[in-house]
């Protein structure tokens with residue numbers, strides 16, 4: 001019988017609350033034990049702490065994560081960090097300084113230089129940290145990637161990601177960092193591409209990563225147009241084209257400025273077949289000879305499966321975690337190059353933007369007329385929104401050699417947003 005894996009969680013609210021629920025369930029099964037938790041204002045969570053039976057479970061609660069680590073590091077096997085993005089690096093630094101690995105929520109950071117520092121800091125931990133990209137551990141995904149690598153579908157010719165997730169205007173007010181480019185001297189860059197739907201972007205880079213299953217694509221060049229319709233600092237709508245070092249091209253269209261049902265579709269175009277993977281929905285292989293193969297993907301609890309998988313890794317039952325910090329590099333580089341390429345975040349032309357009231361939810365959604373057609377034109381035919389008059393200039397073609405311009409460009413974007421209009 002294995003001893004339960006000992007966990008500390010930084011945070012009590014927001015998505016940290018979901019980690020607590022998951023860990024409580026796994027603790028009942030004897031797989032893990034929650035040793036400690038913290039929040040700058042723990043008394044604000046007395047109801048949750050009671051519901052989670054902290055006292056009976058012997059969970060120690062702190063008001064500062066450094067104090068928690070100082071007091072408990074000898075009793076821990078890993079620390080979960082489901083906190084605001086701008087705090088990830090300093091918290092990961094503190095955790096690894098005690099030799100402990102972290103379950104770090106995605107994205108680890110959206111600043112490529114900070115990621116370098118985090119990769120270096122992670123070497124101090126006795127085991128590699130994991131980044132919580134939910135969907136890499138899906139069995140149906142791993143099996144399909146094996147088939148891709150075996151050459152069964154022929155060479156990969158390209159891929160597309162379509163991801164439209166309507167979000168009400170109030171969504172960006174839920175915390176102090178949503179939709180922000182920078183806060184003080186810290187790069188945040190919160191967006192649908194780098195955060196909300198980053199899972200799917202990371203999945204696309206996973207499909208096209210070679211030569212092994214746990215490999216992500218290498219970005220060679222990027223062109224992007226970034227837009228906003230919501231009243232935020234960052235972008236809520238991304239059109240991005242990435243050339244990979246393997247020679248194939250990926251196109252991404254993501255937006256939170258839309259109405260209707262949420263939908264996302266990962267498509268991989270191969271010589272002999274087209275693969276369509278919808279998280280939580282249909283997985284389909286359309287063969288060029290006319291056959292259609294449907295693969296059951298089954299119910300999937302991302303957080304539970306990822307904690308379970310990480311415990312297996314820490315116990316030495318599997319050789320590696322699903323996504324390491326180093327594996328997150330292609331996503332971070334792609335996101336940073338998309339911002340450099342776009343150069344600015346352009347408002348979607350006002351005549352296309354309207355508010356749509358959801359009577360059932362009693363919420364207002366920002367909706368862009370023709371969004372689906374614009375997405376289809378871009379993904380299917382390479383027609384950029386700028387050709388449809390969304391902006392006058394195109395995104396510049398940039399390569400990883402341009403990353404040195406990243407910080408300056410992001411600060412210019414934030415300053416432009418703050419400057420009074422003409």
Ligand SMILES: NC(=O)c1ccc[n+]([C@@H]2O[C@H](COP(=O)([O-])OP(=O)(O)OC[C@H]3O[C@@H](n4cnc5c(N)ncnc54)[C@H](O)[C@@H]3O)[C@@H](O)[C@H]2O)c1
Pocket residue numbers: 010011012013014015016038039040064065081082083084085087105106107132133134175176195
């Ligand atoms: N994997 C997923 O599906 C998924 C879903 C939602 C959010 N997330 C990720 O989870 C992370 C947190 O997002 P969120 O929306 O819950 O953020 P949030 O702003 O609601 O913060 C979550 C919690 O972090 C804790 N926290 C904040 N500052 C702290 C500090 N100084 N010290 C200790 N604890 C502190 C608080 O307890 C807070 O409730 C982000 O990286 C986000 O991208 C992942």
